[in-house]
Amino acid sequence: MPDDSPIRVAVIGSGPAGFYAAGHLLKDSAGRVEVDMLERLPTPWGLVRSGVAPDHPKIKSVSRVYEKTAEHPRFRFFGNVCFGEDISREDLLAHYHAIVYATGSAIDRPLGIPGEELPGSHAATDFVGWYNGHPDQADLEVDLLSAERALVIGNGNVALDLGRMLVLNSSELATTDTADHALEVLARSRVREVVIVGRRGPAQAAFTNPELRELGELSEADVVVDPSELERGLAVPDPSLKDNAIARQNVEILRRYSERAVAGKPRRIAMRFLLSPVRLIPDEAGRVGAVELVRNELVPDEKGTLRARPTAARETIDAGLVFRAIGYRGLPLPGVPFDERQGVIPNDGGRVTDPSTGVTRPGEYVVGWIKRGPTGVIGTNKRDAQQTVDAILADLAERRNGSGGELSPDSPDAASVERLLIARKPDLVPYDGWLEIDRHERVHGERQGRPRVKLTRIDEMLRIAAAESPDPEE
Numbered sequence: 462m463p464d465d466s467p468i469r470v471a472v473i474g475s476g477p478a479g480f481y482a483a484g485h486l487l488k489d490s491a492g493r494v495e496v497d498m499l500e501r502l503p504t505p506w507g508l509v510r511s512g513v514a515p516d517h518p519k520i521k522s523v524s525r526v527y528e529k530t531a532e533h534p535r536f537r538f539f540g541n542v543c544f545g546e547d548i549s550r551e552d553l554l555a556h557y558h559a560i561v562y563a564t565g566s567a568i569d570r571p572l573g574i575p576g577e578e579l580p581g582s583h584a585a586t587d588f589v590g591w592y593n594g595h596p597d598q599a600d601l602e603v604d605l606l607s608a609e610r611a612l613v614i615g616n617g618n619v620a621l622d623l624g625r626m627l628v629l630n631s632s633e634l635a636t637t638d639t640a641d642h643a644l645e646v647l648a649r650s651r652v653r654e655v656v657i658v659g660r661r662g663p664a665q666a667a668f669t670n671p672e673l674r675e676l677g678e679l680s681e682a683d684v685v686v687d688p689s690e691l692e693r694g695l696a697v698p699d700p701s702l703k704d705n706a707i708a709r710q711n712v713e714i715l716r717r718y719s720e721r722a723v724a725g726k727p728r729r730i731a732m733r734f735l736l737s738p739v740r741l742i743p744d745e746a747g748r749v750g751a752v753e754l755v756r757n758e759l760v761p762d763e764k765g766t767l768r769a770r771p772t773a774a775r776e777t778i779d780a781g782l783v784f785r786a787i788g789y790r791g792l793p794l795p796g797v798p799f800d801e802r803q804g805v806i807p808n809d810g811g812r813v814t815d816p817s818t819g820v821t822r823p824g825e826y827v828v829g830w831i832k833r834g835p836t837g838v839i840g841t842n843k844r845d846a847q848q849t850v851d852a853i854l855a856d857l858a859e860r861r862n863g864s865g866g867e868l869s870p871d872s873p874d875a876a877s878v879e880r881l882l883i884a885r886k887p888d889l890v891p892y893d894g895w896l897e898i899d900r901h902e903r904v905h906g907e908r909q910g911r912p913r914v915k916l917t918r919i920d921e922m923l924r925i926a927a928a929e930s931p932d933p934e935e
């Protein structure tokens with residue numbers, strides 16, 4: 462291959478990790494790299510669109526950075542193309558010098574307890590996708606009319622997002638891009654109390670400080686922490702606290718909540734600790750009616766990390782809704798190694814490895830949550846993508862010296878893969894198609910004083926993307 466011929470890279474997935482990887486590749490490669498991004502939805506941005514809470518528009522506006530990357534002349538977007546269904550690893554190996562998997566962590570971790578499948582028990586992934594208008598959850602039924610109390614299991618930011626979304630009032634939600642179907646149900650919600658439950662203590666919670674502080678500023682809900690439970694949770698000193706300023710600050714915020722007088726707002730969020738659910742109990746209609754929990758104590762493991770150990774004490778909390786927010790995990794991709802235990806693609810600093818031998822697979826790379834698991838904030842994916850891109854560029858440089866680990870595709874030209882993709886998926890959505898969807902959503906949003914009104918059905922998105930029948934109202 463002559464040295465100045467383009468290096469063609471396929472990025473699978475258009476969330477933050479995929480976009481940071483694309484951005485770094487285009488910036489750092491001295492003009493030789495071309496990036497094609499394949500996304501299974503007609504819309505880009507991954508969890509920035511379908512995970513980040515609608516009442517956090519500033520965080521969602523990080524997509525402007527990705528828009529800049531998407532405008533790059535050596536970047537192409539192919540939406541509505543699912544890796545593993547519409548296009549295989551083998552297809553891509555024939556067309557690209559490198560493949561970067563950036564497919565995120567799409568499913569929830571189950572609790573593994575009886576009653577988990579009862580109506581009224583939901584995965585955070587589903588509820589979050591539902592209020593954010595993800596097409597996979599457009600038909601989810603969330604009954605917010607039958608329950609006055611909801612239990613959220615988990616002590617990370619996703620649990621806080623869920624709790625907040627359940628207590629915001631309809632005028633606060635009305636200015637957001639919450640999906641219309643969810644706005645309607647949330648406006649009629651009878652949920653008055655949300656109990657957020659952590660299996661360990663306040664010092665081990667994975668909240669970040671601004672998100673925890675925000676709970677105390679809600680207009681419609683008091684935040685309640687039982688001082689004696691808080692102190693019980695802090696009774697065993699955690700040695701990791703001295704190096705963890707975020708956790709120390711969390712403890713301070715929670716302590717302030719525990720000392721605060723209840724203002725008597727119409728709703729409340731109760732933060733509970735040292736409790737693990739053991740069973741969801743049905744009511745007479747066969748829906749979730751209550752949750753039995755075991756009280757835990759904290760004990761250090763051999764490394765000194767405080768773990769939750771169940772005691773003999775149990776507690777039952779009546780709750781007609783249960784949301785499990787105990788972590789996300791990735792889905793395996795056909796033909797790509799997968800670590801079932803961690804729910805990630807095994808890798809060495811971003812180079813995909815064969816799990817049985819530990820040997821790297823030439824030309825295959827991974828970024829984001831599917832690389833390191835569902836941890837960190839959006840910005841974490843930027844650094845993480847840089848590590849992978851450095852590995853790609855180092856491998857390409859070695860290749861030029863005759864020893865590198867890049868692929869030798871049969872048909873590396875941009876036109877041939879585009880022909881293949883169109884043949885496989887005639888209704889694929891190019892970036893211009895997404896811009897049509899974006900414009901449509903924003904125009905409708907503007908009329909209602911909202912950032913956008915989301916389309917939540919794939920067929921609607923495809924119709925707008927193809928600009929086939931202009932909206933008569935526009």
Ligand SMILES: Cc1cc2nc3c(=O)[nH]c(=O)nc-3n(C[C@H](O)[C@H](O)[C@H](O)COP(=O)(O)OP(=O)(O)OC[C@H]3O[C@@H](n4cnc5c(N)ncnc54)[C@H](O)[C@@H]3O)c2cc1C
Pocket residue numbers: 473474475476477478479499500501502505506507508509512513514517520542543544545563564565566567589619622789794828829830831836837838839840842
């Ligand atoms: C509920 C929730 C709220 C969050 N809120 C915040 C927040 O407020 N602030 C913050 O900093 N971070 C937040 N995060 C974390 C942040 O969203 C993640 O760090 C980030 O989205 C991970 O990026 P990713 O690209 O690895 O995965 P994702 O964002 O999940 O992107 C993966 C993309 O790959 C696509 N894909 C999957 N499979 C295929 C396939 N087979 N073929 C083609 N495409 C595929 C998906 O459709 C998706 O677009 C939140 C996370 C969650 C779950």
